[in-house]
Amino acid sequence: MTIKTDIGYSTRDRIVVRGKDLPGEVIGKLDFIETICLLALGRVPEAREKTMLNALLVTAADHGLTPITLAARLTLLGAPESLQGAIAAGLLGGGNTFLGTTQNVCEMLASARERLPNDPDDALITKAADDLVAASLGSDRGVPGYGHPIHTRGDPRVPALAELSTANGYFGVPWRLAYAIEESLSKQRRRRLPLNAAGAMGAIYAELRLPPLMARGLALVGRCGGLVAHLLEEQERPIAREVWDLVLAQDRRGDEQI
Amino acid sequence: MTIKTDIGYSTRDRIVVRGKDLPGEVIGKLDFIETICLLALGRVPEAREKTMLNALLVTAADHGLTPITLAARLTLLGAPESLQGAIAAGLLGGGNTFLGTTQNVCEMLASARERLPNDPDDALITKAADDLVAASLGSDRGVPGYGHPIHTRGDPRVPALAELSTANGYFGVPWRLAYAIEESLSKQRRRRLPLNAAGAMGAIYAELRLPPLMARGLALVGRCGGLVAHLLEEQERPIAREVWDLVLAQDRRGDEQI
């Protein structure tokens, strides 16, 4: 029986991660993004890769009141003694509907790239996109990464991420496929269904050739950062009880006073 | 009833965080650490503050096989469909014993600083440390942030963090108190009880004058990064079942074969 990790280990006087001395070669020498790469992949990212990873974590760090931040705030109301519980409750909502989509898009685009020749022309890309959309008609999941409940005319994060990808040499087959699928899908559905931020992030993870599970994982790291901000605000200026009251006011029964 | 967050909001065509346009002024412009600060505190950190925050997240990102990474890996074994579940299970172990200690130390040192004059001499620091240690004798919690099950002669991360703090102008009253408590505690217990990494991180959060809850929160963000690495490895080269077998082998009953 061998139980062993390559990520790191401690002895009485040393801590080693991926062959580097943590106090001497990592703390104060590598920043957080570089360290995540070192831990997960065993290597420090190159500069342009690091730029993209920062943008991915920044995009995943929540803003406003989403189901994830609401769940976290409601949890802190019930268990103020456990910040880790409220953060965990929030992250648990990062699944196939919201944040985990990034992983699903990354898988879809990376495996479509596998079936294409190097440097495919636009006709091949269009064909591959049409095939993906056609295949999705039979499944119950649909194509992940398109449409948004609020940003119905287009997700404003997508062009920013596309531009950054281009500037850093990461606008290749996955991005081209992602946009071609938008065309194909909108034609087939007869209404605009624009690529959303989770879809664009999935395309970038495929461009970076990172394992798809890492896409879901890093999206959760980014969101964890946003949750800290929301829970700090909740501690200082709570709104969870108002959210509860608001829901109860909708659920009133006949004349009975709540 | 007002339900409102200052952190951010979305309209059909825009996303705004802390008054900044997310696609135009944040994505690709600020890195992840700067964005966390912006979201949580409403401001971008200065350079030396950012250096320290990176070091804090890097130090909190796990290495080796700790109870937190073991719980996460065992959870992925049972529910491979939910990476977010395994990460949440891991983070739930970041409480008063392991990671949350950082918050408790930060609170202790920040409130001790409040009771001291500006620029206290060493005698005042020693007196304050002795008082804290004496007060802890009566409580059931003890002084958080000292001693380590593996690094019994001293935690190798502590001098690295102290040096980085000094270089960046963050070695003030909290750090001096933290070391003075080590002296006082070791004298009182009649054995060396060195400051550990959670204690040193708590001192730095107090130096940075950040809210103590943020100390616990950012420790969880850092750990979340480490968990992604462990769960990627678990997916590729699983060890959770071996951990289980190892435990069962210890729990064997008499002659009965398991």
Add this chain to the structure above:
Amino acid sequence: MTIKTDIGYSTRDRIVVRGKDLPGEVIGKLDFIETICLLALGRVPEAREKTMLNALLVTAADHGLTPITLAARLTLLGAPESLQGAIAAGLLGGGNTFLGTTQNVCEMLASARERLPNDPDDALITKAADDLVAASLGSDRGVPGYGHPIHTRGDPRVPALAELSTANGYFGVPWRLAYAIEESLSKQRRRRLPLNAAGAMGAIYAELRLPPLMARGLALVGRCGGLVAHLLEEQERPIAREVWDLVLAQDRRGDEQI
């Protein structure tokens, strides 16, 4: 190193819990409440104890839309692939504010009983209650188990639980203390602050002389039952997205259309 549990073990052909053969002596012979007792305490409860445990779990099983059920439903919206994640998110809100209060009340009443003689007269009970209320004035927590945001004139579950306790011989010092504290607290606050369901449940756990941690634990088991009902309904007739929309509608900014 000994790693051993007294709760149960498996061999190739047998499963034994607390010395009983699971397939032969437990499945189909003991019901769920009896099995929980067997696992946790090593014994089957007597009939009147079982009646009370059933009532405790029934009372803890949620009804209506509480912060806990809302967090669970919002989590299922984001991660429909993981029912366990939505249930975990819900349970994480069962802490010091809502469900865990049961444990805190149980601890308070059980330790107050320790300081009283057997069969104390009403004057002694009143004195003990006054002392507890006076002591709470200095602490930041207050007395747990009193007041309710909706049931401001009294929690309708409390008389039902009191009556059941009386009928089963479990109306002793903890219940008498619980009601005396209500008097003392209302006098001191100059407004009625009635015992709530969590308080009454805490009194019953103290009557049953069960470990206080078990009070928090069984409250979570009961709530887990209620969460299954809510998540089944959410899967069939979802409301989480409406809850989100409702919150966003409150958080509208100026003229900007969401």
Add this chain to the structure above:
Amino acid sequence: MTIKTDIGYSTRDRIVVRGKDLPGEVIGKLDFIETICLLALGRVPEAREKTMLNALLVTAADHGLTPITLAARLTLLGAPESLQGAIAAGLLGGGNTFLGTTQNVCEMLASARERLPNDPDDALITKAADDLVAASLGSDRGVPGYGHPIHTRGDPRVPALAELSTANGYFGVPWRLAYAIEESLSKQRRRRLPLNAAGAMGAIYAELRLPPLMARGLALVGRCGGLVAHLLEEQERPIAREVWDLVLAQDRRGDEQI
């Protein structure tokens, strides 16, 4: 926008669940299993249904040291302030590998029953089983509910559950299919792959014609009961640190002393 649950609601003086007055008609009148049914399905179960539900929850309540109980114990070590966190961490391991299997088996058997006539003869059952096994060859999931790492010659809970089902009139098409699949699978794999407890529970949920999601949900309720027992024991006689030490001892590096 309508936000409404049929499960229950509160007014100032009343609590109503599924049309019944909670204090007057439920607490002390219905036991926990009956209440779960009432909440989830809107009806009280008949006696034989209740017998089966009790057996299902009892079977799902853990025994011994499984990955789920280990994750919960390791989490309590790190965050002793939050029992709900340790329970949540445990439940998060109840997914597609371990406990959620029950749901998957229930879905598989219920939908196979749909495609069969009423009262099918054995040849039809065998044919349906062979078809399911053949179809599973192409998929990456395999047939859920068969084989066990410890009970390699047969899971001792299965005959107990089968007998109880027969005695209560619940041994119909799902059970017959479950056993026929065992035959078909063992023939095809050329080694015995016996039905396990999760498989048998899945068959019973299909016999009871309950929604498959309820199978996963109730398995979690049952397990929650077992987790309370393990965490009580962990609080009194902890083993989590020994588990950690045991793992570290396996991960030793060369001569370096840990």
